Amino acid sequence: MPNRKTNLSSWALGTALVAGLIVLPHLLSFSQREIAVLLIINVLLVASYRLMTLTGEWSLGHVVIMGVGAYASALFSKSLGVPVPLSMLLGAGTAAGLAAILSFPLFRMKGFYFLIGSFAAGEVIRLIWKYFTNPFGGAKGLKLIPSFPDINLGFADISFFEPENYYYLCLVVVGLSLFILYRIEASRIGLTFHAIHWQDKLAEAVSVDTFRYRTLAFVLASFFAGLSGTLYAHYIGTVNPTRFDVEEMVYVLIWAIVGGTATFCGPILGVVVLTIINEIILRALGLDTVRPMIYGGILIASVLFLPDGLESLGPKLKRLFAGKRPSGQLEETT
């Protein structure tokens, strides 16, 4: 009976969330819709990063992998004339393929060494983009990347240059991706990722091929990171090596740390809350020039007071109320 109640409330919450996301653009100003598009792309980026961390390895190259997807999709569509929807899939596939190749040297390392190794690999990729002006455009990168094609429904033209329409496209793509990521985590494969994280020696002892599973997590995470890169490239219309540098990676880490990585929703919560604070609230308050300082302050405060991330707030509040209820009941009975 309680399970049914929980299921019902989960469904109600889920339905309300979906409904909220559908009406959201109509409640936002034009520029806030632009922010919503970039936010939803970042949600996919950070959610894919969490999949990577499930096996216990934290990478510093995830944003570069996003860039691989962006560059590949841009080149497929711009230089080879591949239709944009197909080039997006190819771009994501390229990111996954590169991750598969990189996993051979990288997964010879673990922990801190893997972190540094992933940073080095990412820098090599970025330097390749810079060095080879043809085809990557050098330091200036690629611009005038074809946008997602308009759709003519007969009674209406849907232009994906408009943030509202692109938002809905991203919502579908990211929603589907999150569903897949969630199902992976909840599957036997996901449980194995967790097992490798917490007890890798024990997992090996029961015949789990930890290298293959780590590679699988890396490849899957890279596919979705690459997909987020393709969504970015075909919306903004330009990519350059600086956009995917380590500074951007630091933001992904901050989102994950502030949100928490214990649950699927943690990093998503982090990116949503911090983006709203940084891009909407602080800008609206006219605090443009001090935003990095405030952002840093929030990070320090969250590490000090919410070491398990924003995701731990819910259970804490639940415990708080659950702890009070019995005493209330006691008062009633007496």
Added chain:
Amino acid sequence: MYRKKLDHKISRRKFLATTTTTGAVLAVGASGFSNITHAADKTVKIGFLAPLTGPVSAWGKPGLDGCQIWAEHVNAAGGVKVGDDNYKIEFVAYDNEYDPGKARTGAAKLIKEDDVKFIMMLGGDTWPGVQPLAEKEGMLVSTLLPSDLTPDTKTLIAPCEVHPIYNVTGVEWLAENQPDAKRVVICAQDDALGTPSVATYLAAFEAAGMELVEEPLFFDPATTDFAPVMTKLLASKPDVLCLDTCYADYVHPLCEQAFQQDFKGTIISCTADFYPKIIDKTSKEFMEGFIFQFPDFDDPALNDERVNFANPNEFYAEYAQRYGAAEWSAVSWEYASIMDIWSDAAAAAGSVEPADVLKAMKASGLVKHAFGDAGWWGEELFGIDNAVVGNWPVVVIEDGKAVIKEYRSIPDWWAKHKDLMIKHFTALGQMWNQRA
């Protein structure tokens, strides 16, 4: 306790006296404001879309500060006269963090929500993010980096800075005044700003008969340790160390390293933003003779009658008083000088609408540029004549202070050496038709 203090301090009589005085002040203030409102009864909003935070903010934030001073002066004088109306100028700023995605969001906000009539940008990496929206909306946009220009960028203008072309004037002056300085090394951050500047310096050095003793050294923008960079540069014992168009965050440590590694030659650079801080980190003697392109506006040479920037010395004094002289940078005056050009064009057009202003700007062919009358140019290098080019100052640090040594003509240099410029631009893939 606090309440007690209040009770003790504020008597009824005092309260009435204070209220009356405040009321009187507000009434006078309100009447004053109503006068100002009457003098400039309409407001035109101008967008400022540049990096205000992050490593490139040195070329954004000081420009916004300069614009606020400019707007206060113009508004106090009754605003900009456009047709029969006086327009008060209001700047709406958006920090794009030098990110194309955020630049797009900022442009959307400025155009769709703030209804700006003109947007000033630093340009570079951020322009491609703005370009589709600006073109769709027909918004007039200015950049400080003409390398953003292509034949397609019809509404993009570079009315102040022909970066990096004006760097040729510094090299030309150096060659004439230090004829023995022949051996040159150059370094730059490997990005959209560094590469075209290197191409320009290479052309200028070749035109001046100077020899590049090492291949240009491109370092990654993420570099924080400049000791090995400088060691490599100084290994060939150059006479001239060229710092290209490095950001302030690189120029400072590079100079520190050159000082620590005992470089004795001449340093030439596009900018020397916040140079008093470099002097603090090195020495006045070391920085003596440092050549760059951006004057302090308290320089008496700016009172030359050819200079069109209004009251440069007063502008500088106001800036230094508000933000400190050490905060003066290359862009402190540039965006404000673009506003001078925009105001002239709006007045001539009798309209603040972007298309009308652009038409008026280009109608006469001549522009009242900060450093003297200049013309539209750029077809051969950028594929479109949307850059303003004329004279540019050569600035040298003497006794710890930037001094304008001379104004030199960029068109004259171009007429003699344009083939060299095109050659080096082509070699580094910087011609408009080579950019991806």
